[in-house]
Amino acid sequence: MNETLNELSNTYYLDRQNDTESNARSYPRKFPIAIKKAKGSWLEDVEGNKYLDFLCGAGTLALGHNDDQVNQVMISMLTNEVPLHTLDLTTPAKDKFVHTLFSLLPEALQENARIQFCSPSGTDAVDAAIKLCKTATGRSSVIAFGGAYHGMGHGALALTGNLNAKQSVNGLMPDVHFFPYPYSYRCPFGLGGDAGIDAACAIFERTLKDPESGITKPAAVIIEPIQGEGGVIPAPVKFLQTVRRVTKELGIPMIVDEIQCGIGRSGKFFAFEYADIVPDVILCSKAIGGSQPMSVVVYTKELDIWEPGSHAGTFRGNQLAMGAGTVVMERVSDPAFLQEVSEKGNIIVERFQKLKKEVSIIGDIRGKGLMIGIEFVDPKGEIDSIGALPTSGIIAAKVQRECFNNRLIMEKGGRYGSVMRCLCALNVSREDINLMLDICENAIRKVDSDAKA
Numbered sequence: 033m034n035e036t037l038n039e040l041s042n043t044y045y046l047d048r049q050n051d052t053e054s055n056a057r058s059y060p061r062k063f064p065i066a067i068k069k070a071k072g073s074w075l076e077d078v079e080g081n082k083y084l085d086f087l088c089g090a091g092t093l094a095l096g097h098n099d100d101q102v103n104q105v106m107i108s109m110l111t112n113e114v115p116l117h118t119l120d121l122t123t124p125a126k127d128k129f130v131h132t133l134f135s136l137l138p139e140a141l142q143e144n145a146r147i148q149f150c151s152p153s154g155t156d157a158v159d160a161a162i163k164l165c166k167t168a169t170g171r172s173s174v175i176a177f178g179g180a181y182h183g184m185g186h187g188a189l190a191l192t193g194n195l196n197a198k199q200s201v202n203g204l205m206p207d208v209h210f211f212p213y214p215y216s217y218r219c220p221f222g223l224g225g226d227a228g229i230d231a232a233c234a235i236f237e238r239t240l241k242d243p244e245s246g247i248t249k250p251a252a253v254i255i256e257p258i259q260g261e262g263g264v265i266p267a268p269v270k271f272l273q274t275v276r277r278v279t280k281e282l283g284i285p286m287i288v289d290e291i292q293c294g295i296g297r298s299g300k301f302f303a304f305e306y307a308d309i310v311p312d313v314i315l316c317s318k319a320i321g322g323s324q325p326m327s328v329v330v331y332t333k334e335l336d337i338w339e340p341g342s343h344a345g346t347f348r349g350n351q352l353a354m355g356a357g358t359v360v361m362e363r364v365s366d367p368a369f370l371q372e373v374s375e376k377g378n379i380i381v382e383r384f385q386k387l388k389k390e391v392s393i394i395g396d397i398r399g400k401g402l403m404i405g406i407e408f409v410d411p412k413g414e415i416d417s418i419g420a421l422p423t424s425g426i427i428a429a430k431v432q433r434e435c436f437n438n439r440l441i442m443e444k445g446g447r448y449g450s451v452m453r454c455l456c457a458l459n460v461s462r463e464d465i466n467l468m469l470d471i472c473e474n475a476i477r478k479v480d481s482d483a484k485a
Contacts, residue, residue, distance in 0.1 A: 042066045042077055062432065063441055070097035073457050073464045075441070086442045086456040086468055091260075091292050091403075094319035094360050096457035101363070102322050105355045118349035120149060129354040132361050133320075136301050137330065138310045146336045151345030152325030152353075154291035154317030155183025158254070160343045161313050161329045162187050162205075165252035165285045167342065168335040174205075175240075175253040175284075177213035178220065179262030179447075182254065182289055191254055193262060209247050211236050213259065214271050217396040217407065217420055218447070224418040233274040240278055252285045252313070257303035258293035263446025264398060264405025264453055266298075272307035279312075285335060287313040291327075292403070295319035296364035296458050299374035299401030306400070319364075322356025364458060370401075373458050376465055377401045380454060383469045391480040393427050395420060404454040407446060411483055425449035427479060434475035440468060 045066035065077040073096050075083045095102060115123060134145055150156040162174060176191040189198060190205035212220040212232050219228035239245045255275060259265040279286040288311040293303040304311060317327035363369060381397055384406055388394040392411035399405050408428040409421035425448035435442055445451050
């Protein structure tokens with residue numbers, strides 16, 4: 033009887049998790065619950081408490097938990113003896129997935145595209161893309177950007193800006209060079225605004241064209257059109273266009289990492305579309321699998337010179353992900369749906385912009401569509417040369433904890449964990465948005481009041 037009662041408590045499962053799972057686990061430390069049910073934008077724990085989920089699998093669940101249409105496609109596949117695991121053998125589900133995705137590519141790439149299915153995680157797509165570009169160019173160095181997050185694999189981690197995850201890991205992929213990424217609020221050049229963007233463009237172009245730069249011609253340049261873990265920082269249009277122009281002039285493949293910011297998250301199907309560019313390589317994961325594990329590399333066929341078996345992955349034939357992912361692509365790519373994403377994002381940004389004028393702990397609000405970041409600052413700190421207060425991960429953590437105590441789940445990121453991030457379902461209701469805003473505003477006002485005390 034006691035065992036049965038224990039199994040109805042979060043503590044029971046959290047204690048068992050603590051006894052068995054790796055010390056590397058992270059989310060249970062912030063959100064100490066055992067989830068029993070999930071639907072739409074809501075979670076329910078084993079004790080019957082309901083939580084508004086504005087994390088949604090770190091942006092994986094584009095249509096929320098257990099979307100009816102997505103589930104029905106998977107149920108149909110399960111009940112009709114569709115093969116679930118096919119390595120890289122083709123199937124009708126795979127064919128439909130590929131051609132749906134290709135139809136959403138820029139026109140200049142559609143007729144010239146190839147796709148590589150990888151192991152399920154986005155980090156696998158990153159590693160595959162680097163292998164592809166090194167094979168195609170015969171070169172070894174790779175360019176990445178400060179603040180980048182490309183995954184936790186050995187190669188992907190080498191391309192990631194955050195130092196905490198790298199400090200204890202020796203021998204990461206060598207010959208990676210980091211360039212400044214425009215970040216107006218905390219400009220790496222201490223300039224901000226257009227001057228900071230111009231400086232980032234200039235140093236990128238001048239360095240790569242300088243025979244004395246010390247950097248050999250790279251195999252690839254990899255960039256997030258909107259940095260996610262780095263603090264929800266959209267790349268300015270001018271910067272993305274400069275990176276594309278320079279890489280094209282120099283014959284360097286440009287890889288865009290759309291793993292978090294793609295598949296409608298930004299208000300466009302791909303975030304790079306804001307800059308009207310055509311990259312050589314596109315990385316997709318998270319939402320592309322329709323809630324199931326999936327990662328792919330889409331690239332121009334000129335790079336497709338690697339040999340059979342040059343890249344593989346046991347679970348690259350996940351048919352449920354292909355069926356579910358096709359539903360997500362068809363729904364999300366609808367112009368009316370994307371317009372809704374932009375409009376909902378504007379509602380959130382406008383509310384927080386208004387709140388920013390009334391509290392002391394919000395430094396900056398930024399993003400596109402439903403990929404939004406709120407950067408928290410220490411109001412008692414010293415203003416820097418361009419007018420920004422110091423980041424405060426402590427204040428952000430207090431806001432996050434206060435939100436969770438009021439049944440709202442949101443994740444942090446950015447420098448020192450100072451940025452609260454919105455990664456909700458793209459079809460989230462306006463009612464749920466307003467509830468999130470009310471809970472979050474109350475939490476921010478409470479923490480702000482404490483910070484002033």
